[in-house]
Amino acid sequence: MKKTSCITLALLFTLALSACGKTDSPVPAVSGNAPSDTPAVSVPAPDEQPGQSPSSCTFDPALFGGKLQSCAYAGNGTLLVLADKLYLYDTGTSSVLATAEAPLRDFEAQAIDGGYVLSGMGDSGMMAYIYDSSLSLNKEIAVEELLQGDFVVSETGGVAASTDGKKLAFAAMGGLYLYDLESGNLTTLLDMAQNAGTASISVSMLNGAAFAQDNSQIVFFGSGNSIPVVDGEEGFSLHGSISVEGSGLKLTKLSDYEMEEMQSSVSRLFFPQAFTQANGTLLWIDRATGSANTLSFSASGEGKDGVYGSEQGNYVATAVLDGSLTVRVYDVASGELLATEVMEDSDSTYFNRIPRIYLLDEAKTAVVVLGGSISEVDTLVSTFEFGA
Template identity: 25%
Template sequence: MRRLKLLGMALILSGLLAGCAQPEGKSAPATAKSTVEAAPSVHTDAPPESAPPLKLPLEEIQGHIKNVHYADEDHVLIAADKLYLYDFATGRIIAETSDEGIQSIHRGEDGYEAVRATFDPVSKSGGGIAGGAPAYSMIFYDSGLVKQSEFSPRSLLSEEERMISPESIAFSADGKRAAYATDQGLYLYDFKKEQQTTLIDLGQTDLANLKKRSGIVAFERLGFTNEDRDLAFTAQSFDIPPIDGKSSFSTCGTVHGDGSSLTNQTFESFSCRELINYDKVVLFAEDLDFTAPSGKLLVMKMPGGKPKFLSLTEAGESRFVSGSDKGGSFATALADRTDWKVRIYDTNTGKLEKELRIPNDGDKRYMAQVPIVKLLDEKRLYIVLVGAKSPDVQTNVVMGQF
């Protein structure tokens, strides 16, 4: 995360899939390797006769597995050289499309909405800046991953305005609206009306306007919540009045979809970093680079945004948090010499539900990047991708139930 002296700043890839539910504690996790050069090997312990086996159709996946994205209760999206739609019922890939530089994707009412990053040598309005900075656009697919349309807000922004990052773009649950942040403001776009609305203007830097927006100088991450009525965010903010020589600091909060009722909060011994949004709750993990970990996770109940903290087993876990598909659980990942410790918690109670240890198989490169963890609440299924962020190693896929 970058610090701002005045204004400025700037997703992650992973992937794999899983099969059907098994009785808890009755079988060991399934593991697999994925690579471009050779067909990945698959190792699974046979489940009890009463439960269907985990199915891993890795032979159908081309290239390095980079990410898994949530789709719905019966499907996940697997990002590799292509984007694949995996069906749990059949254990097969049922659709695929080109990757197109997709950074994030989610299921809406009519299909899927994705954020794409492309690199332009010279990018003028809204997407990036000269010199190869990324430009962002939104791609719409039907339920079979057939591309329907593409939208870029660049033409709606000023000549020198730039978008911040993939995390600063969010879709409403139904996919009918999108929110996005630039270095000049926070905007809402209605696709049906083809209308952009400015929610928060960051272009006015005088003290009165800074106070009006609670010291915010940049929005970093966005997510819809409270039945799409509100936006949750993390931001960079200044003191009011600004203190000469003091850098901006991390804050988080919510704002109504019409730009009203802005709340921007800081917490003692906790600095907001990652945002994981759901309809009734928003999770905030800690700042990765600039604070000592507290071992807590910030949870805001919606509506209202009332904060509470959940205590984790170890302090360092609070920097690396992954949310489930429905928000009923979350996972943490923490390195321990030659192993990754992955813990799964209940979001409502904070109770530890499962702990995994995933060895690095004697290859230190697997410890270089934090694993990607996905949790499917209804299936009680976890998918852990070790090495997905490092293209020079095979992705180690670990699957099981919690």
């Protein structure tokens, strides 16, 4: 199935509502004051409550001030929207649940019990902010001060939060650390200065981490070298796991797969390849069991222009940029291609940088943000449905 929508140049805040529910076709972005045959608002079912995985989705840009830059999953169909400030937005009811001053220009967000953890680079290095469910700031952590000499360089996965909100993990240059938020204790799980690794693999760099298996394990990725050294072999990508007690270290060498980042969803961890090495496959790990699997895309080079996991981890989208934007959505469990959406605009600037794509599992809806990181153009937002 292939459908096409055209994105017209228009100010974000003159866009009509992009509404989506259980309809037969996706809803394209709508320009200015042009009439639309789509309903203005998706009305939730009578027993549907905000933040409870709604089966319908509405994205209303008019509710946000300033330039919309990006979003992040906030759990159960809600999004954290970064614009002139930080908004907690419910896509099922099309309402803003809370607002706060934006602590960072760009951030990674993780939903925890009773709130959220936001992390990203501030003026003094990596920062972590812990909010409650109403976006009231509970704790601010300057990670480099906490690590006393070590520092986190990865903005994606450099700071990981346990789902119960009691612990943080830091993947830093010098090692992997576990921080107990209740006691304030900092534990070193892997020490690079002490030749961290196993009998056959040494870890040379850590790029990201995430909690798994009911917060008992930490999964991480980075690079390493063989022990003993193999003639002519360069460093390779690896992923591994270790218990929060520091035992049971496991490492897996990836000879022909170079990981660029780690994306966390509720059920899965996704590891997109470096764009120069993308070969049309995606490595992912089951957070409940720790098992590793591979998803194959439709084309051999697909994935180099962006890979995007869904909120729950059931779906993955890819972006293909070639004078326009083609978005393909896949079912992770079956590998089935569910939808293909082509987006075009007369201003090619929108396709010079990878988009932001957010997939809402229950509503089976993709929210595509174009130009959010490009200061000279207005942000454009489009939504479309995928799956049955």
